[in-house]
Amino acid sequence: MEERASLAPDELLGLSVAVGVCAQAFLNEPSDKIVERLACVAHAYGSDAFDGIAVDDALRQRxxxxxxxxxxxxxxxxxxSSVRGAIEEDGRFRYASTKGPQADHVLGCYRAIGFDYRLLEGFGPAVAALRPDALAAELAFSAFLARESAEMACEDPDASRRSAQLLDQFSSEHVGAWVGKAARCLFLGADDLYARTAKLACDAIASAGAVRLDL
Structure with missing residues (x-):
């Protein structure tokens, strides 16, 4: 794997907050608090994409x-599994099966450090529908790794380095390899809160240097 410059603890914390907020947007029904947090994170990346978004019945239906x-x-x-295997035909995406080898490998990454995606909090149906390779789960895992690395930087540099290395590997092999395509799929349907959230997650992960931009 190509050697990349290490992120400072404050950069790791910023990444953790950014991708964590994006995960929460997919795990919960829209609320003023979530939109405000998305807007705050977006401002840090120089974007006003979430300014002025109203939380109403139409957004909940969306x-x-x-x-x-x-x-x-x-x-x-x-x-x-679905998005990475999707094929674009005549301006539409034909999605692959939700069952694929990526989910098994992602689950192995979770188990290696004791991360249980089934314990994530959120809207009941959203949590119940989670699979290991759900975008929300992968973003939450990335947030967890970034936070762990930042918090252990002084107390246990070796543990911090291991978490950072796993974050880099996971970003390269998994979430960073398809979050851009997920944003494309969403934008093809509409330019809305959820397409912009996927794009924000892509921008945040790109800041860590391990993402395949596919927009």
Whole structure:
């Protein structure tokens, strides 16, 4: 793997906050608090993409259409196996199966450090629908690794370095390799809160130097 400059603890904490907020946006029904936090993170990356977004019944319906209604033209199966294997045809994406080898490898990464994606908090149906390679789960795991690395930097530099290395590897092999494509899939349906959230996650991970931009 190409050698990359290490992130400072404050940069790791910033990355943890950014991708953690994006994970929460996919795990929860929209709220003023979530939109405000997304806007705050976006401002740190020089974007005003979330300014002025109103949380109303239409946005709540958009959340359901995006994540829970496969018959909706706006639905995108935000799982690594589905999106990485998706094929674009005639301006639309044909998604791959939600069952693939990526999910097994992701689960192995979680188990290696005791991360249980099933314990993530959020909207009941969203949490129940999680798979190991769900975008929300992979973002939450990345946030966990970044925070662990930052918090251990002084107390246990070796442990901090291991977490940072795993974050870099996980970003390169998993979330960073498809979050840009996920954003493309979402933007193809509409330029909305969820497409912009995926793009924000892509920008945040790109700041760590391990992402494949596919926009």
């Amino acid at each position: 959340y359901y259409d995006r994540l829970f209604v496969p018959t909706s033209s706006l639905y995108v199966p935000l799982f690594e």
